[in-house]
Amino acid sequence: MTGSLLFYVQHLLGIGHLRRALRIVDALAQEGIGVTLVSGGEPPPVLASPRAERVLQLSPIKARDAGFRELIDADGRPVDENLWNIRRTALLSAFAAARPDALLIEAFPFGRRAFRFELEALIEAARSRRPRSRVLCSLRDVVVAPEDVTRCREIIRRVRTEFDFVLVHGDPAFIALAASFPLASQIADRLIYTGYVGDAAEATSADEDAGVDEVLVSAGGGAVGGRLLRIALETRRRGCLAGLKWRLLGGPNLPDAEFRALAVDLPEGVILERFRADFPQMLRRCRVSVSQAGYNTVLDILEARAAAVVVPFAAHRETEQSLRAERLAAGEAIGLVRESELSPERLAEEINRVIARRPGSVAIDISGARRTAALIAAMIRSPTSIPGRRVEDFRCAGLAI
Secondary structure (H helix, E strand, C coil), X not given: CCCEEEXXXXXXXXXXXXXXXXXXXXXXXXXXXEEEEEECCCCCCCCCCCCCCEEEECCCEEECCCCCCCEEECCCCECCHHHHHHHHHHHHHHHHHHCCCEEEEECCCCCCHHHHHHHHHHXXXXXXXXXXXXXXXXXXXXXXXXXXXXXXXXXXXXXXXHCCEEEEECCCCCCCHHHCCHHHHHHHHHEEECCCECCCCCCCCCCCCCCCCCEEEECCCCCCCHHHHHHHHHHHHCCCCCCCCEEEECCCCCCHHHHHHHHCCCCCCEEEECCCCCHHHHHHHCCEEEECCCHHHHHHHHHHCCXXXXXXXXXXXXXXXXXXXXXXXXXXXXXXXXXXXXXXXXXXXXXXHHHCCCCCCCEEECEHHHHHHHHHHHHHHCCCCXXXXXXXXXXXXXXXX
């Protein structure tokens, strides 16, 4: 190993943040960077083990529901001071043991503000280390910016005083950070666009028939996908593409009661499963995909060049999925049904429309995992260097749909 990194990631509801982190960890391993991965969310039972030297699972914290207003522990109890202290101690101990050349924190300070008790201490440890650890933010393409301008200014202040760079896992030619965070110009000198993190190898399956000519309905992690699955099943009951096999993937976080309710009296030709590790490969073989518009799902759809209808999650001020979906729908790369419009009739209409044509052309850089790893490796090996900040400076490969 030629360098070391501590990567902190905290997922609250779905598993998308963790899945993106695992892709980056695997790419870092290929660069010869030793990674300590610290995960603060509930351990998902379905993701592959990362290629990290060490994985630390903190005492899990998650959101009670999609409103993200209350944080709870693994037993469903509100998070108390004792749990915060336990996590903070474990986190600082991991940092002291790893003595990393760089610290990569997912989302903060643009998100995860509720975790600042432990993150402020972690950042201080990195800045106090000699030689000082690089402090980096790992950020998806779209953020949910605070409505309070004071909070936005706090984010700017933290980036300028505490972080070396913000690695934006997107392509500015498609969606620039300013589209969701209007003050982005004030930290332009700290932003590095890596491209989308969608180029790591995924698990495969010996079942090469899975997905062939199917209607593939998925709900990501499943925590907020129950309504989409129910409407999709009713769409099939009413005769939409009834001659094809329908496969519903509920997701590991879909509540058990909702999964059991879906399983009652399934029509012939409908399969209900929790999760498929070969989901990206199934997308390449399906007739049409129906899903939400999360970061990883959209990349899987685009890489597969699948005919697809997306229903972006939009409750509780969530704008991330809608912004991404609207940009893709404008280029006819996908079909779009807004959550407020979702019904069996509207879904059937959009399914029939997208399978009647080929997806439109949208160019998106998807080399983000490899480029993120290359950037971090360069920073570690040449601490005084400042890498290029544009996608073009580290372009590896792109995707044109």
